[in-house]
Amino acid sequence: MKNKFEKSLHDFIPNYPSKGNKDTYIVKSGKRLKHIKTELTSTNIIKVLENIHDPEIPVNIYDLGLIYDIKLLSNNNVQIKMSLTSPGCPVAGEMPKEVADKISELNNVGEVEVELIWDPPWTIDRMSDDARLALDIG
Numbered sequence: 455m456k457n458k459f460e461k462s463l464h465d466f467i468p469n470y471p472s473k474g475n476k477d478t479y480i481v482k483s484g485k486r487l488k489h490i491k492t493e494l495t496s497t498n499i500i501k502v503l504e505n506i507h508d509p510e511i512p513v514n515i516y517d518l519g520l521i522y523d524i525k526l527l528s529n530n531n532v533q534i535k536m537s538l539t540s541p542g543c544p545v546a547g548e549m550p551k552e553v554a555d556k557i558s559e560l561n562n563v564g565e566v567e568v569e570l571i572w573d574p575p576w577t578i579d580r581m582s583d584d585a586r587l588a589l590d591i592g
Contacts, residue, residue, distance in 0.1 A: 478569055478570075478571075479550065479569070479570040480550075480567055480568065480569045480570075481550040481551045481553075481554045481567070481568045481570075482554060482565060482566065482567050482568075483551070483554035483555045483557070483558040483565070483566045483568075484554075484557075484558030484563055484564060484565045484566045485564065485565055486529060486531060486564050486565045487529045487530055487531075487562070487563075487564040488529070490529055490530050490562055490564070491562055492561070492562045493530070494526055494530040494532070494560070494562060494563060495526075496524050496526060498560055499524055499526075499532060499534075499557055499560070500516055500524075502556050502557050502559075502560065503515055503516040503521055503553070503557075504516050504517070505556075506549075506552060506553060506556060508520070508538075508539065508543075508545070508549070509544075509545060510543075510544075511539070511589070512588065512589075513581075513584075513585045513588050513589060514585075515536070515549070515553070516582075517581065517582040517584050517585035517588075518539070518580070518581055518582075518585055519576065519579075519580025519581045519582065519585070520536050520537055520538060520539070520549075520576060520580075521534060521535075521536050522535040522536060522537060522571060523535040527564075529564045530562055530563050530564045531564040531565045531566070531567075532557060532563060532564070532565075532566045532567070533567045533568075533569070534553060534554075534557070534566070534567070534568045534569070535568075535569050535571050536549075536550060536553060536568060536569070536570060536571070537570065537571055537572060537575070537576045538570070538576065539576055540576075541572060546570070549570075550568040550569075550570045551568075553566075553568045554566045554567070554568040578591060
């Protein structure tokens with residue numbers, strides 16, 4: 455029998471791996487580039503992330519603290535590790551894809567890989583001061 459955590463993941467994320475697999479959910483968008491014209495910066499990526507909002511919370515995902523890591527790789531390929539406010543989040547299967555797709559729309563971006571992770575779990579301590587202010591959290 456699956457525990458409540460696993461059930462939530464399987465309910466909201468199509469093709470989420472079973473317990474016997476690696477237990478990761480990775481979405482890719484874009485394509486690998488052979489020749490780049492301009493080096494990508496994390497500032498470009500953060501600007502995109504600041505325009506993606508959790509549909510249930512009026513704050514962008516970057517200020518919510520859902521983005522755990524951004525890695526700029528060779529040839530402007532990007533790897534992102536992100537989480538959600540809870541495993542039962544209704545957009546669990548959609549949000550990582552939206553992040554990958556929107557970042558891949560930037561000029562001179564190669565392949566974008568977004569990995570949804572749950573460890574460490576998201577807490578309100580990850581939120582920026584701006585997010586706390588917007589949500590009236592002290």
